Amino acid sequence: MSSGMPSNPYSIETSQQGVSGKVPNYLVQSILVTLCCCIPFGIVAIVYAAQVNTKLAANDFVGAKNSSDQAKKWCWIGLGVGLVLNIIAIVAQVMLGVAAQQQGM
């Protein structure tokens, strides 16, 4: 891995092809986040994830990497917010349940 610019155009092309295999699209993760965490952030992730391979096919490697990073970011936001909200919801439900039982007694 040399750090400078490649000396001929051909090597630029090959290095980009190397990159193309390494741009994950996070589509599966985005769908799982949308289905499990039940919040709109997953949909944002899906929209970005859906762009990755289309951009790769159009040789837009920078755009593909950008969409991939965005999809990853929104997956994590969706997962994080989903977990936090669900924990809050569980705690609230347990507290409501305890309150209801005390009132009944």
Place this chain on the structure above:
Amino acid sequence: MRSKNSKVKWVVSATVVALGIAIGLVYWFPPTEYDFYPKCILYQTTGLYCPGCGGTRAAHHMMHGRLVEACRMNIFATLFLPSLFLVLAWQKLVVDPKKSFFTLNASPRIQWSLGMAVIAFGIARNIPLPPFSWLAPH
């Protein structure tokens, strides 16, 4: 490298344990009869069905072999998730063991359609008219 590997192993084993507990709970405690399950925030605040709505009930029915009831709760999760898992497992075990498990090898058009299908399903099941309302949990 070594610390990264042990971190990955830790995350994987924690996930497997959590999944095991979740599967056990969903198998033995029907989500319609026990209310310790987290209620969907979107449904509670807006009354809208998200694409995953009914997923826990569908999983419970599926684990007991009731495919039709599972489809009535969430047809997308019931039919799509197991197929997706099989395709991913097949890719990882047969086609290319070096690729990440979650990377789906498919044409851009298929990938795009899959993503849009999830969103379209989420919209369609909220339309209160017969062909679409069958997609809502019922």
